[in-house]
Amino acid sequence: MPVPAPNLYPDFNTIRLSHVCLNVSDLAASKTFYTDILGLQVTDESETHVYLRAMEERGHHCVILQKSDLPGTVEVMGFKTFDEADLNKAETYFQSKGRPTSWVERPYQGRTLLTSDNMGIPLEFYHKMDRLPPIHQQYALYRGVKPLRIDHFNCFTPSVDESVAFYSDFGFRVTEYTEDEQSKHLWAAWMHRKGGVHDMAFTNGKGPRMHHVAFWVPTPLNIIDLLDLMATSGYVSNIERGPGRHGISNAFFLYILDPEGHRIEIYCSDYQTVDPDLEPIKWDLTDPQRQTLWGAPAPRSWFEHGTEFVGAETRESELKASPIIAP
Known part of the structure; x- marks a missing residue:
């Protein structure tokens, strides 16, 4: 499609x-x-x-x-x-x-x-x-992973095609997408308004559910510092996936879970997409570098765990195609 x-x-x-x-x-x-x-x-x-x-x-x-x-x-x-x-x-x-x-x-x-x-x-x-007054130069306040701004949402949807069509109609633009070559349906898509790779992304699966909310950090070293902090402060089991680099978006990433199970991505290094005529990048679902340019493949939990939205009924996706999943 x-x-x-x-x-x-x-x-x-x-x-x-x-x-x-x-x-x-x-x-x-x-x-x-x-x-x-x-x-x-x-x-x-x-x-x-x-x-x-x-x-x-x-x-x-x-x-x-x-x-x-x-x-x-x-x-x-x-x-x-x-x-x-x-x-x-x-x-x-x-x-x-x-x-x-x-x-x-x-x-x-x-x-x-x-x-x-x-x-x-x-x-x-x-x-x-x-x-509020600016605090970005109050360096004494910086701690943890030093998050600079909220970056994007990613949601499970039972039909990526339908979600993309809906958001496209009110102005969201696709930057990258994954297509299942057999069915010709979308398996995932990244859509933006602010000129980055995405404000909202959609992943095939039981939904609607939130897959993750992401925060932009200055450098990959901030992510390494966060891993050291979590490993020595009682949160090592909250580390789910990464660090690594996505093929899609080129982002250096880490996925963690908060105490309630909400998934958070820590994220840097994507690219500018402000040109309105920028062509979206297509990825095949079977491309091993699509989700992980380098690093360990995503665990099964990354494809199955999400947090539900209040008042929204979930349903299973009819698209049963599957990407590479870590054993």
């Missing part, structure tokens, strides 16, 4: 991904992991919520940890629009696609539209978020 042509003039203008709200059972344990181990900065906290940002971010938060009766789930994924008018356009757009829409109150955000994609992934769009 061919990758859809990019819609360069969508009904509304999404700038980038913005934040994610993760549901947890033990707020203190999760806060310790995200601050002392990863190195995110607390911007506010209460008995039920912890708000965090990375070192280069001026917006109030990129991660919300929410104490919940549904721990290990994802509440919502957030995106920023170009201006306020785009929010009304987005409401009209999602309604035209038969998706539910409502206006919700979110701390530290302006008007926020809550909706969902064609698979049921809860999405929210806003334009204004409280701005």
